[in-house]
Amino acid sequence: MKPSFIPVSMPDLSELETRYASEAVASTWISSTGAFLDRFEEEFAVASDCRFALGTTSGTTALHLALAALGLGQGDEVIVPSMTYIATANAVRYCGAEPIFVDIDPATWCLDPSQIEAAITPKTKGIIPVHLLGHPADMDPIMKLAVTHGLWVVEDAAEATFASYKGRMCGSLGTVGTFSFFGNKILTSGEGGAVTCNDEALRHRMALLRGQGMDPQKRYHFPIVGYNYRLTNVAAAILCAQMERRDGIIARRQAIVRMYAEELADVPGIAIRQDAPWAESAPWMFSCLIDPTTFGCRRDDLAAALKEREIDSRPMFIPIHRLPPYRQSAKKRHAVLPVTDRLGALGIMLPTYPQLTDADVLRICSSIRDIGRSHLNRRIAAQVHRITPTPSVAQPRKAA
Numbered sequence: 582m583k584p585s586f587i588p589v590s591m592p593d594l595s596e597l598e599t600r601y602a603s604e605a606v607a608s609t610w611i612s613s614t615g616a617f618l619d620r621f622e623e624e625f626a627v628a629s630d631c632r633f634a635l636g637t638t639s640g641t642t643a644l645h646l647a648l649a650a651l652g653l654g655q656g657d658e659v660i661v662p663s664m665t666y667i668a669t670a671n672a673v674r675y676c677g678a679e680p681i682f683v684d685i686d687p688a689t690w691c692l693d694p695s696q697i698e699a700a701i702t703p704k705t706k707g708i709i710p711v712h713l714l715g716h717p718a719d720m721d722p723i724m725k726l727a728v729t730h731g732l733w734v735v736e737d738a739a740e741a742t743f744a745s746y747k748g749r750m751c752g753s754l755g756t757v758g759t760f761s762f763f764g765n766k767i768l769t770s771g772e773g774g775a776v777t778c779n780d781e782a783l784r785h786r787m788a789l790l791r792g793q794g795m796d797p798q799k800r801y802h803f804p805i806v807g808y809n810y811r812l813t814n815v816a817a818a819i820l821c822a823q824m825e826r827r828d829g830i831i832a833r834r835q836a837i838v839r840m841y842a843e844e845l846a847d848v849p850g851i852a853i854r855q856d857a858p859w860a861e862s863a864p865w866m867f868s869c870l871i872d873p874t875t876f877g878c879r880r881d882d883l884a885a886a887l888k889e890r891e892i893d894s895r896p897m898f899i900p901i902h903r904l905p906p907y908r909q910s911a912k913k914r915h916a917v918l919p920v921t922d923r924l925g926a927l928g929i930m931l932p933t934y935p936q937l938t939d940a941d942v943l944r945i946c947s948s949i950r951d952i953g954r955s956h957l958n959r960r961i962a963a964q965v966h967r968i969t970p971t972p973s974v975a976q977p978r979k980a981a
């Protein structure tokens with residue numbers, strides 16, 4: 582019998598999400614005002630240890646909203662990692678500014694603070710550390726540099742909801758925090774996002790820009806050009822249910838990540854990122870590096886072999902400085918990012934979501950082990966074949 586298909590991610594939705602979403606629909610408050618929206622924004626601010634949270638339509642619009650509110654514009658530069666989802670860099674471009682790519686730390690896979698200063702120019706306005714795959718960036722040195730150079734910091738916490746750095750919540754450490762509630766994230770409403778901050782004036786500006794720029798005191802008066810980036814009350818209803826269930830969701834994800842780490846620890850050629858001592862990571866997508874020489878095959882061959890066994894996976898993000906919209910400008914600036922390139926070439930994301938059973942994780946891990954071993958065995962057999970002289974075979978005599 583064919584084994585059941587294991588997708589790479591799946592939203593964890595229960596009867597509670599259905600109930601709250603139905604309540605929002607029944608109330609007729611399905612657009613961007615309503616009790617669930619107020620409740621979600623309040624609860625998310627408290628849980629993120631921030632004074633303010635505003636719901637947005639996505640993590641991408643959360644980033645754009647933050648950058649627009651901070652006044653980012655034409656000709657400005659922002660320091661970002663190249664190892665992230667494309668939205669981080671795109672949001673900078675939406676403002677007419679240029680992302681300046683800095684390499685990542687091989688230990689955390691996040692922006693390397695020791696390389697930031699060299700990338701700062703008079704055009705630099707801010708830094709966007711990304712808490713990649715749920716692991717916090719090393720925020721203290723980043724904030725110190727920002728203060729020294731008068732820069733703002735937007736934390737891209739899309740993949741790191743409820744992660745913490747030295748006991749402080751990710752998203753509460755910089756000038757603004759941004760989050761995603763896409764279907765594969767720790768909390769989800771299908772599409773959705775949020776910005777968090779502690780500054781009242783900044784909250785006001787983000788709220789204004791989020792709602793087309795309409796003056797809150799004067800209906801249909803638009804003093805500035807804004808956007809429609811408002812989260813709906815239906816999406817907020819789903820998020821309220823997710824907030825109630827978040828401890829269970831996170832605990833199960835953590836158990837899965839731990840199990841992967843234990844099961845794969847001794848597989849030759851697999852490297853797993855360890856949490857920094859100051860980090861409490863969000864258990865997003867479990868990821869590891871595949872060294873083809875010692876593992877037996879390349880990351881993409883492993884993914885293809887897993888697919889044959891009905892197991893889905895994702896390659897690590899393609900470094901943004903290698904992608905068409907950014908390649909030329911990165912080349913002009915001589916961007917050399919060896920750690921980013923290595924992660925992009927060797928990294929793989931494995932299925933991580935609460936519904937995954939222990940047996941599923943064991944099946945994934947034993948498949949990975951088998952695939953590596955069989956490639957290694959094939960390679961050894963080919964080497965043996967190459968070095969062993971073929972015995973000469975006596976030709977049978979032709980019959981007279």
Ligand SMILES: Cc1ncc(COP(=O)(O)O)c(C=O)c1O
Pocket residue numbers: 639640641642665666668669711737739740760761762763772773774
């Ligand atoms: C690091 C990072 N930033 C931003 C985003 C954008 O979020 P969304 O897909 O909700 O627009 C994502 C989404 O995957 C992400 O991983």
